[in-house]
Amino acid sequence: MRLAFSFTRWWGVVMKEFLQLRRDRLTFGMIVGIPVIQLVLFGYAINSDPKHLPTALVLGEQTGFTRSIETALHNSEYFSLVTAADEQEARTLLAQGKVQFVVSVPQDFTRRLLRGEHPAMLLEADATDPTATGGALAALQGIVASAASRECRGALAFLRGKPDPFQFIVHRLYNPEGLTHYNIVPGLMGVILTMTTVMMTGLAMTRERERGTMENLLASPVSPLEIMTGKIVPYIFIGHVQVAIILLLSFLLFDVPFLGNPLALYVAALLFIAANLTVGVTLSSFAKNQLQALQMTLFYFLPNIMLSGFMFPFAGMPKWAQAIGNILPLTYFNRAVRGILLKGYSWTDLWPHLFPLLIFCLVVMSISARFFKKTLD
Amino acid sequence: MTDPAIDVKHLCKSFHGRRVVDDVSLTVGRGEIYGFLGPNGSGKTTSIRLMCGLLTPDKGSGTCLGFDILQESASIKRRVGYMTQRFSFWEDLTIRENLEFVARLYEMDRRRETVDLAIENLGLQGRANQLAGSLSGGWKQRLALAACMLHKPELLLLDEPTAGVDPTARRDYWEELHKLAAQGISVLVSTHYMDEAERCHKLAYIAYGKLLATGTAQEIVASQKLFTLAVRGDGLAALAARLEAMPEVAQTVMFGTALHVSGTDESALQGAVNGTSSGYEVTPVETGLEDVFIYMMNHSRDNFGARP
Numbered sequence: 001m002r003l004a005f006s007f008t009r010w011w012g013v014v015m016k017e018f019l020q021l022r023r024d025r026l027t028f029g030m031i032v033g034i035p036v037i038q039l040v041l042f043g044y045a046i047n048s049d050p051k052h053l054p055t056a057l058v059l060g061e062q063t064g065f066t067r068s069i070e071t072a073l074h075n076s077e078y079f080s081l082v083t084a085a086d087e088q089e090a091r092t093l094l095a096q097g098k099v100q101f102v103v104s105v106p107q108d109f110t111r112r113l114l115r116g117e118h119p120a121m122l123l124e125a126d127a128t129d130p131t132a133t134g135g136a137l138a139a140l141q142g143i144v145a146s147a148a149s150r151e152c153r154g155a156l157a158f159l160r161g162k163p164d165p166f167q168f169i170v171h172r173l174y175n176p177e178g179l180t181h182y183n184i185v186p187g188l189m190g191v192i193l194t195m196t197t198v199m200m201t202g203l204a205m206t207r208e209r210e211r212g213t214m215e216n217l218l219a220s221p222v223s224p225l226e227i228m229t230g231k232i233v234p235y236i237f238i239g240h241v242q243v244a245i246i247l248l249l250s251f252l253l254f255d256v257p258f259l260g261n262p263l264a265l266y267v268a269a270l271l272f273i274a275a276n277l278t279v280g281v282t283l284s285s286f287a288k289n290q291l292q293a294l295q296m297t298l299f300y301f302l303p304n305i306m307l308s309g310f311m312f313p314f315a316g317m318p319k320w321a322q323a324i325g326n327i328l329p330l331t332y333f334n335r336a337v338r339g340i341l342l343k344g345y346s347w348t349d350l351w352p353h354l355f356p357l358l359i360f361c362l363v364v365m366s367i368s369a370r371f372f373k374k375t376l377d
Numbered sequence: 378m379t380d381p382a383i384d385v386k387h388l389c390k391s392f393h394g395r396r397v398v399d400d401v402s403l404t405v406g407r408g409e410i411y412g413f414l415g416p417n418g419s420g421k422t423t424s425i426r427l428m429c430g431l432l433t434p435d436k437g438s439g440t441c442l443g444f445d446i447l448q449e450s451a452s453i454k455r456r457v458g459y460m461t462q463r464f465s466f467w468e469d470l471t472i473r474e475n476l477e478f479v480a481r482l483y484e485m486d487r488r489r490e491t492v493d494l495a496i497e498n499l500g501l502q503g504r505a506n507q508l509a510g511s512l513s514g515g516w517k518q519r520l521a522l523a524a525c526m527l528h529k530p531e532l533l534l535l536d537e538p539t540a541g542v543d544p545t546a547r548r549d550y551w552e553e554l555h556k557l558a559a560q561g562i563s564v565l566v567s568t569h570y571m572d573e574a575e576r577c578h579k580l581a582y583i584a585y586g587k588l589l590a591t592g593t594a595q596e597i598v599a600s601q602k603l604f605t606l607a608v609r610g611d612g613l614a615a616l617a618a619r620l621e622a623m624p625e626v627a628q629t630v631m632f633g634t635a636l637h638v639s640g641t642d643e644s645a646l647q648g649a650v651n652g653t654s655s656g657y658e659v660t661p662v663e664t665g666l667e668d669v670f671i672y673m674m675n676h677s678r679d680n681f682g683a684r685p
């Protein structure tokens with residue numbers, strides 16, 4: 001009696017898939033190209049150190065103190081100052097997108113500062129594209145604060161060293177949620193993996209059907225499970241190569257920290273890649289040809305990037321969108337990766353994000369085994 | 378084992394409500410080369426797929442090498458070599474890689490030697506590392522046959538293996554088949570070529586999903602009780618049109634310089650032909666397989682061809 005699962009046959013499928021991949025230049029280019037291109041495009045669009053951002057300075061008074069702030073902003077290169085007569089005009093400029101920031105120093109600021117009344121300075125930012133302005137916003141606060149502290153000498157020296165001689169009030173306009181590149185770059189890992197792995201397995205299976213070679217496979221003793229798992233293995237390997245590329249680039253180009261355990265990331269990626277591959281295999285059972293497989297991949301891809309918390313903050317989404325997001329593997333993988341990279345998650349922290357992936361794999365795998373066509377009917 | 382290689386009864390298969398295989402029963406003995414003939418779209422490929430478990434019949438039952446086609450397709454697959462109509466090996470793998478993969482799929486022992494031997498038998502030693510996709514049509518067919526034979530099957534199902542292959546290569550191919558049959562391997566082969574049909578031990582003719590005749594070539598010819606006259610001379614096309622219109626004439630077929638005129642009633646046919654063909658050379662000839670096949674096809678079209 002022969003075993004239902006034959007290692008020889010399975011290994012045959014794995015090797016064949018690797019051989020075919022090796023000859024498929026385009027796919028090979030995609031494996032390396034997609035992570036690099038996406039990371040660089042996304043990452044730099046988000047992280048590019050913003051220089052010469054137009055900023056309106058509205059001064060309610062002219063003192064040595066305000067002049068010092070003005071000079072500091074000038075010297076920083078981050079901002080190019082636009083003169084605005086009053087608050088009203090500055091607001092209009094901001095609304096029209098002609099300036100990105102408005103810094104308002106109210107009347108009597110210096111005097112109240114001297115009296116130790118902790119006067120407030122208002123910073124308004126156009127946060128429509130929060131990722132572009134986030135960094136500059138932080139820089140702006142720093143520059144103003146250090147200019148102020150330099151100004152605190154002589155008669156004002158007593159203010160130095162004391163906590164917060166004055167306070168900033170920051171208004172992020174148009175988009176109160178701020179995202180940073182630290183958030184986006186790890187998120188890209190899941191997005192890239194989703195796109196490439198689902199698509200590649202989907203294509204690998206339908207290609208077999210489209211070229212007629214599936215008939216040959218089905219006429220041989222190889223079992224559906226051997227075909228499906230055998231075809232998945234090379235792409236698990238490829239997925240990990242992509243993870244390595246992404247990690248390397250995000251470290252080299254974007255200084256994204258890696259606080260957690262590399263093994264944890266490896267395990268999370270393994271589960272996530274497997275989840276995507278089972279989706280790819282399942283989609284391909286329904287697709288008649290490679291074009292349909294591609295279309296289905298896109299169909300799967302869209303809710304994943306929209307509703308997984310990659311594009312929009314998960315907590316801010318409506319309940320129905322969260323419900324959909326909660327069944328998508330990318331949602332959990334995003335949290336896991338951000339947790340591992342940025343927060344140094346331990347295994348216990350990680351587990352709640354891993355086991356949904358595991359369940360997803362098992363469910364989808366059994367669906368795809370159910371729908372795998374053993375015949376040509 | 379004395380089970381026939383193939384023994385199927387009343388196989389039916391419909392696609393989208395259309396009967397593609399209609400009540401096909403077929404017995405192929407061990408060591409027999411069984412020819413499967415019929416026009417395009419008549420259901421040959423579908424029948425073969427039903428026999429090796431690639432399709433499930435709507436109705437009917439049967440055995441293949443003694444295994445039930447409905448229940449034991451795994452056992453059948455291990456013992457049958459199926460060569461698809463379209464080249465279905467991996468064009469982006471080399472000849473050797475293809476054969477090695479097939480050897481693994483059938484869990485063969487001593488794969489390396491088997492593959493080496495197959496490549497040697499093919500005469501492809503120098504080109505073993507060439508991609509299968511770069512082979513010419515004839516070579517592809519030979520590679521496909523070699524790959525089907527690799528696991529030493531007891532039964533070969535060959536679906537139009539020589540379509541688009543040049544005559545010399547076809548002759549070699551058939552010599553190979555006869556050698557295999559002599560070793561006791563059974564072969565079911567579908568084809569369009571009459572010369573190939575004549576080389577089969579037995580034949581089945583299928584049209585519009587229905588099996589119209591089975592048996593040896595002689596039996597099939599005899600079963601239709603056709604009489605044929607060969608007419609030679611000038612302006613045969615016009616003559617053919619006139620003859621076709623006569624009720625005594627079942628069909629006319631051009632064979633090179635001769636017009637074959639067939640009918641079911643010998644004397645009536647002779648009378649009709651002699652009456653219209655004065656000045657032509659008329660000789661009685663033996664009815665050939667091709668005459669019979671054309672007759673059967675036209676006949677079946679009249680009977681069931683009108684169905685949607």
Ligand SMILES: Nc1ncnc2c1ncn2[C@@H]1O[C@H](COP(=O)(O)OP(=O)(O)O)[C@@H](O)[C@H]1O
Nearest residue numbers: 376392397415416417418419420421422423424
């Ligand atoms: N999978 C299928 N789905 C729908 N129709 C099919 C399928 N396979 C074959 N057919 C139809 O069945 C008929 C018989 O096809 P086939 O068995 O390939 O004939 P042959 O091999 O004799 O040329 C054709 O009309 C073909 O269009």
Ligand SMILES: [Mg+2]
Nearest residue numbers: 421422462536
């Ligand atoms: Mg066919």
